[in-house]
Amino acid sequence: MPEPCPTAASEFAISTDKDRLDRELIHSFLTRCYWAKGIPKETFDRSIENSLCFGLYRGDQQIGFARVISDFATYAYLGDVFVIEKFRGQGLSKLLLKRIRAHPNLQGLRRWSLVTRDVHGLYARFGFRPIQSPERHMEIHDPEVYRGKRSRQHGKMHEQKHSGGRSRRLPS
CATH class of the missing domain: 3.40.630.30 (Gcn5-related N-acetyltransferase (GNAT))
Incomplete structure (x- = not known):
């Protein structure tokens, strides 16, 4: 209405x-x-x-x-x-x-x-x-998503750091 x-x-x-x-x-x-x-x-x-x-x-x-x-x-x-x-x-x-x-x-x-x-x-x-506190705000922004692509940041495997400097690969 x-x-x-x-x-x-x-x-x-x-x-x-x-x-x-x-x-x-x-x-x-x-x-x-x-x-x-x-x-x-x-x-x-x-x-x-x-x-x-x-x-x-x-x-x-x-x-x-x-x-x-x-x-x-x-x-x-x-x-x-x-x-x-x-x-x-x-x-x-x-x-x-x-x-x-x-x-x-x-x-x-x-x-x-x-x-x-x-x-x-x-x-x-x-x-x-x-x-006012940008350090408290985070985002995920993928500017390539509408083109059917994934940006390098989102398309590759993400690494998660562990103590001792070792990293483990996680699927994105």
């Missing part, structure tokens, strides 16, 4: 109805952007099914998107946020983020995170800050 946005003449709406999403538009955008370049359709479909998705609409036309991955109790990851170029510069990203942060299922969470190389100022308006 679309939720009207408080804009001039309620021109824009945000909905969490996955049936309303223009999956072709979203996949086309994501497959060309820096953070999901080349994402296979099957992977994209699984990501939609396992996320709380927010579509931004002008009438029946989808013009933006974001999704949240969460346990709805302690943590949320915000990802795949975009507004199509034609509609940028109108404050619609702010509108989308405001609605996401206000969603009833996402209240009282201890931690939110996102990964971005741009628009840090936008996210800062909604409380996001650089990681």
Whole structure:
């Protein structure tokens, strides 16, 4: 069910109805952007099914998107946020983020995170800050996974160091 946005003449709406999403538009955008370049359709479909998705609409036309991955109790990851170029510069990203942060299922969470190389100022308006203790955070990042390859780091056998300098090979 679309939720009207408080804009001039309620021109824009945000909905969490996955049936309303223009999956072709979203996949086309994501497959060309820096953070999901080349994402296979099957992977994209699984990501939609396992996320709380927010579509931004002008009438029946989808013009933006974001999704949240969460346990709805302690943590949320915000990802795949975009507004199509034609509609940028109108404050619609702010509108989308405001609605996401206000969603009833996402209240009282201890931690939110996102990964971005741009628009840090936008996210800062909604409380996001650089990681304060990066030494406490770890990740596995495989930039080759969408190309059907595994990076050298993930494709070879991993070694686990034991006392005495010996190592044992473990399958990856």
